Amino acid sequence: MxxxxxxxxxxxxAACGKPPIAVSIPFAAQFGAKSLTxxxxxxxxxxxxxxxxxxxxxxxxxxxxxxxxxxxxxxxxQQRDLxxxxxxxxxxxxxxxxxxxxxxxxxxVPDGEYRGLSFTVGVPFERNHADPLQAxxxxxxxxxxxxxxxxxxxxxAGIRNADDGFWLHLGSTGCEGTVRNITACNSENRVRVVxxxxxxxxxAVVVDLAALxxxxxxxxxxxxxxxxxxxxxxxxEPFRALxxxxxxxxxxxxxxxxxxxxxx
Amino acid sequence: xxxxxxxxxxxxxxxxAIGMWWQGQRDYQWQIAPNAPLPDVPIDxxxxxIKVELGRRLxxxxxxxxxxxxxxxxxxxxxxxxxxxxxxxVGATGAVHPRSSMTLVNVAYASRxxxxxxxxxxxxxxALTPLFGDNPVEMGMSGHEEELVxxxxxxxxxxxxxxxxxxxxxDPFSVVNVVRSISTFVRTIISFDAPYDRYLEGxxxxxxxxxxxxxxxxxxxxLECFHCHGGFNFTDSTTHANANVDRIGYHNTGLYNIDxxxxxxxDNTGLYDMTGQRRDMGRxxxxxxxxxAVTAPYMHDGSVLTLDDALSHYARGGRLLEEGANAGDGxxxxxxxxxxxxxxxSDDERQALLAFLDALTDKTVLTDPxxxxxx
Numbered sequence: 001m002x003x004x005x006x007x008x009x010x011x012x013x014a015a016c017g018k019p020p021i022a023v024s025i026p027f028a029a030q031f032g033a034k035s036l037t038x039x040x041x042x043x044x045x046x047x048x049x050x051x052x053x054x055x056x057x058x059x060x061x062x063x064x065x066x067x068x069x070x071x072x073x074x075x076x077x078q079q080r081d082l083x084x085x086x087x088x089x090x091x092x093x094x095x096x097x098x099x100x101x102x103x104x105x106x107x108x109v110p111d112g113e114y115r116g117l118s119f120t121v122g123v124p125f126e127r128n129h130a131d132p133l134q135a136x137x138x139x140x141x142x143x144x145x146x147x148x149x150x151x152x153x154x155x156x157a158g159i160r161n162a163d164d165g166f167w168l169h170l171g172s173t174g175c176e177g178t179v180r181n182i183t184a185c186n187s188e189n190r191v192r193v194v195x196x197x198x199x200x201x202x203x204a205v206v207v208d209l210a211a212l213x214x215x216x217x218x219x220x221x222x223x224x225x226x227x228x229x230x231x232x233x234x235x236x237e238p239f240r241a242l243x244x245x246x247x248x249x250x251x252x253x254x255x256x257x258x259x260x261x262x263x264x
Numbered sequence: 265x266x267x268x269x270x271x272x273x274x275x276x277x278x279x280x281a282i283g284m285w286w287q288g289q290r291d292y293q294w295q296i297a298p299n300a301p302l303p304d305v306p307i308d309x310x311x312x313x314i315k316v317e318l319g320r321r322l323x324x325x326x327x328x329x330x331x332x333x334x335x336x337x338x339x340x341x342x343x344x345x346x347x348x349x350x351x352x353x354v355g356a357t358g359a360v361h362p363r364s365s366m367t368l369v370n371v372a373y374a375s376r377x378x379x380x381x382x383x384x385x386x387x388x389x390x391a392l393t394p395l396f397g398d399n400p401v402e403m404g405m406s407g408h409e410e411e412l413v414x415x416x417x418x419x420x421x422x423x424x425x426x427x428x429x430x431x432x433x434x435d436p437f438s439v440v441n442v443v444r445s446i447s448t449f450v451r452t453i454i455s456f457d458a459p460y461d462r463y464l465e466g467x468x469x470x471x472x473x474x475x476x477x478x479x480x481x482x483x484x485x486x487l488e489c490f491h492c493h494g495g496f497n498f499t500d501s502t503t504h505a506n507a508n509v510d511r512i513g514y515h516n517t518g519l520y521n522i523d524x525x526x527x528x529x530x531d532n533t534g535l536y537d538m539t540g541q542r543r544d545m546g547r548x549x550x551x552x553x554x555x556x557a558v559t560a561p562y563m564h565d566g567s568v569l570t571l572d573d574a575l576s577h578y579a580r581g582g583r584l585l586e587e588g589a590n591a592g593d594g595x596x597x598x599x600x601x602x603x604x605x606x607x608x609x610s611d612d613e614r615q616a617l618l619a620f621l622d623a624l625t626d627k628t629v630l631t632d633p634x635x636x637x638x639x
Binding site: 174175179187227231 | 395438
């Protein structure tokens with residue numbers, strides 16, 4: 001039965017009209033203008049980790065309406081409303097990673113004209129605090145679960161040069177309850193990202209780790225790390241780059257980590 | 265009518281299942297003193313002898329670390345009351361943990377696990393951190409889950425007993441059954457056979473006159489020890505099967521006061537790292553004092569070398585560090601527990617207290633073959 005006939009028959013007006021269109025949204029790791037990989041390069045900045053969950057992916061119409069992107073569920077990277085992006089391949093300096101990568105969100109939206117993209121770095125509350133050993137992909141990844149903080153690492157990101165480095169583990173902190181029975185978290189630390197002017201097929205989402213580490217001295221030979229702990233002073237600057245107040249985790253600034261660039 | 269029959273059948277099945285579970289719980293024979301409280305066991309991981317034995321093998325199996333160099337027992341050595349004698353634990357790849365390995369003796373009675381994490385109440389949840397954590401790397405198994413499952417299937421013992429231990433599981437070769445088995449074994453590591461216990465049971469000769477004087481001091485309002493190290497397990501974070509109150513205690517004992525505003529070293533701020541509340545700075549769980557004489561060095565970071573030094577710390581009402589990065593007078597720590605007030609202690613009294621603490625050593629649990637390496 002053709003979709004149009006089906007529409008007429010069951011009167012689902014909203015679903016009528018044109019069939020949905022497939023969307024593919026690429027992500028790329030960069031340090032400023034330069035692409036960033038795990039490969040060792042003489043003293044230059046290289047990637048040590050870059051994996052993150054995104055939820056609530058939406059495209060924004062030319063009229064300013066947000067439309068949910070329904071992600072194509074698979075058994076590895078995506079649920080309908082949640083995906084794990086993995087921009088490291090376990091080689092070179094990415095010692096904690098794995099060879100599998102996932103650099104693209106794949107899904108569908110109703111046909112239309114879109115001029116913007118939004119998403120949230122995070123995992124929805126219920127799933128974030130459920131039992132990781134019973135979780136469906138992409139939540140079954142032990143490297144992304146933060147067992148002692150009772151939720152997921154929403155993002156693992158890291159860079160290093162010859163003798164200095166920086167890394168961030170982002171996730172909810174100050175949670176109440178007990179593991180598998182978390183009731184609330186003081187600092188949810190989810191990052192809402194809105195990228196206006198995004199054009200499907202033209203733009204990639206650049207994850208610019210220079211922005212994330214801009215408040216960190218990468219030449220003092222002191223590796224800096226932030227694991228989202230409310231007591232960690234080193235988290236203030238990276239949180240600011242994520243648009244988050246530290247340590248409350250509330251959205252307070254414009255995020256600088258994600259930006260658009262035309263696909264080369 | 266047909267519906268009613270089905271409903272009746274389903275109800276009967278459900279009741280039978282619950283009954284079997286309950287029977288299973290009751291059938292398990294805890295090998296502990298008859299008057300000891302029974303540990304609280306999660307409903308979804310009931311005790312069984314076969315799981316205990318499986319867990320014991322897994323606990324001592326170095327294939328549970330990514331480079332096959334360490335097992336749970338590397339940091340939890342039976343002769344040291346399942347601690348490791350180190351100030352700070354060291355992982356499979358050499359990474360040093362900020363904290364000291366805790367004893368596993370009577371951990372079945374712990375209402376919260378680890379030094380300072382109010383979220384962790386079950387061993388099944390805690391076991392995932394040493395296995396998979398990467399900051400610091402402990403056993404380093406993150407990314408090696410498939411190898412682990414492959415090892416379970418290939419090993420003669422696990423291949424035979426995992427399906428038997430978890431008969432309801434379609435696929436019993438899983439990480440969840442590894443942590444369930446290990447947790448079940450660890451729950452059996454129970455100590456109620458110290459001279460102190462025998463004294464309580466009526467053996468008046470079990471404690472020397474010196475130890476008895478130490479006991480009196482320990483339970484005195486002058487020394488205040490028992491406020492945090494109280495109850496049958498000598499810690500205020502204790503629970504059991506019939507407990508109806510969730511008892512949890514975290515205390516700042518004035519070990520540090522780096523900025524004179526209460527700070528602890530930044531890699532070890534205790535509960536503050538979890539909550540971000542200033543009042544939680546330096547608050548750690550009071551560990552059990554059972555077998556304390558064999559678990560040196562002491563405190564969350566192993567920074568107190570002997571029990572004698574620990575007594576000096578409490579007698580002073582906080583530790584004074586005169587130099588170094590952590591210099592400061594812990595006695596003035598604004599977040600310090602009200603029970604750490606300091607006290608005068610004569611030499612005789614000090615020796616008496618040490619004798620009492622020594623009488624908490626249960627040689628049975630340190631040598632019982634049930635808890636030893638089966639490989």
